[in-house]
Amino acid sequence: MLEATLTVAPTPEGFDLTLAVENVGSDRVTLAFRDGQRAEFVADRTGSENGGTGAGTEGNGRGAGDEEAVWHWSEGRMFTMALGAEELGPGESVTETATWSDPAPGEYAVRAWLTTEDDGVRRESEAETVVVVG
Numbered sequence: 386m387l388e389a390t391l392t393v394a395p396t397p398e399g400f401d402l403t404l405a406v407e408n409v410g411s412d413r414v415t416l417a418f419r420d421g422q423r424a425e426f427v428a429d430r431t432g433s434e435n436g437g438t439g440a441g442t443e444g445n446g447r448g449a450g451d452e453e454a455v456w457h458w459s460e461g462r463m464f465t466m467a468l469g470a471e472e473l474g475p476g477e478s479v480t481e482t483a484t485w486s487d488p489a490p491g492e493y494a495v496r497a498w499l500t501t502e503d504d505g506v507r508r509e510s511e512a513e514t515v516v517v518v519g
Contacts, residue, residue, distance in 0.1 A: 391497050391512035395430075397415040399486040402426050402458075404497040406510045407478035409438035414473045417502045421465035424481035425500050426458035428493045428516070452494060488518045 389407045394401045404424050408414050429452035473479060481499070498511035 387414060387506065387509035389438050389498070389510050389512035391495065391514050393495060393514055393516055396484070399484060399488055400495075400516065402483045402485060402495065402497060404481045404499075404512060406473075406480075407422045407507060408473040408475055411475050411477070411509055412508065415503075416471045416473065416479070416506065418469045418471075418500060419502055421467060421469070422459060422462075423479075424483070424497055425457075426456075426483040426485070426495070427454060428456040428485060428488065428495045429453060430455050430487075431492045431494055431515075455493070456485060456488065458485070483515055487514075490518050492517050 386407050386409050389404065389406045392403045393406070394403075404426070431452055435508075439487065479499070481497070483497070493516045494513055495516050496511060496513045498507055501507050501510070
């Protein structure tokens, strides 16, 4: 069983994002990856800021009605094409970081998750927070 937290720290250039995922269960958890990418970070403009158009966030499978994806950390990045795995014992954690530079003013739902092959592990590793850019 995994527990995820997402912290956001403002910087002069934007925001530093940190996803921490801890194994809070009593069994080891294997994190299997298809490539060199270990996490994804996404910012969705919330409905109150995009006029409530009802357009769902493209490709996230969440079906959220009033969000518009405006930033994907992985967009434009290249990752090694090598399978990888990491094991988390009970009480162990993994941390991934990203920087979101120069976001436009508005309110955003910022999400992050581990990009594991296992959908259940991926869902357990997801965390979300709200960011307001003045």
